[in-house]
Amino acid sequence: MKKGFYLLLTFSLIIASCGSDDDSCAESLFFEDADGDGLGNSATSQLACSAPEGFVTNSDDNDDTQALANLISETTNNLPAPQEGGQGQPISGDFTLFDLDTGAITTNTDDWDIAFRATTIIINGGISQGTTDEPSRIGDAAAYIATGTMADITSADTSLFVQDAADALAIPSGSDNGWYNYSGSPLFLITPLPGKILVIKTTEGKYAKIEILSYYKDAPTSPDAFVNEGRYFTFNYVYQPNNNISTF
Known part of the structure; x- marks a missing residue:
């Protein structure tokens, strides 16, 4: 009797131990990341308690044979931003269109x-x-202004993006409202506000950050509005060329 009792007790403990181990493991679905870019391939998955080597939790990769491309960091010099009218007169003139995905001015009013x-x-x-000569918005770009240096802004906060509206621009206009200060008389200077970084979601759904350095041609260190020609933007930007990646 005692021998049978102990065998039964031991068997029950083994069953209880196995059940306890199984309960402690909640399996999740992981996706193969063959190219090591941090994005998983939805076509190849595996259930496991923790990520197997070479697998990740997301399935966002469109091409699992191509690793992440490097960030693109560039400076654009003397981008013209002409305007007709102003100072009480009707404002007109074409906007200068810039494509962050190519890093160049474009004449394509769609892209x-x-x-x-x-x-x-x-x-x-x-x-x-x-406004007169304002291009139509057919894309899905968005923007916000972050506070900090370019080094401080390490990712795009997708919850902050807004688009242009009839009563307000995503990048507000007016002195001290958005990216610049206007000194007024006697200097009449346009000066980029320090610590204001434009964060952009492009029409292709990728991300960029922009630091405006100067509003005057050739970006003089100490601009003079009576000497230096205005309406020329110089800015640094960092562009994230990878899909579904919002870090810089």
Whole structure:
């Protein structure tokens, strides 16, 4: 009797131990990351308690044979932003369209991300404000202004993105409202506000950050509005060329 009792007790403990181990492991689905870019392939998955080597939790990779491309860091010099009128006169003139995905000015009125006319900056997303010569918004770009240095802004906060609207731009216009300060008399200077970084979601759904350095041609260290020609943007930008990656 005692021998049978102990055998039964031992068998029960083994069953209880196995059940306890099984309960402690909640399996999750992991996806193969063959190219090591941190993005998983939805076509190849595995259930496991923790990520097997070479597998990740997301399935966002469109091409698991191509690793992540490097960030692109560039400076754009003397981008023209002409304007006609102003100072009480009707404002007009074409915006200069810029495509962050190519890093160049474009004349394609459908495929652009951000555009400049004098101190006004618009994005290809939202609603036109209806000013003369303002391009139509047919893209899904968005933007916000972050506070900090370029080094401080290490990722795009997707919850902060807004688009242009009839009553407000994603990058606000006016002195001290967005990216610049206007000194007024007697200097009449346009000066980029320090610590204001433009964060952009492009029409292709990728991300960039922009630091405006100067509003004057050749970016003089100490600009003089009576000597240096204005309406020329110089800016640094960092562009994230990879899909579904919001870090810089």
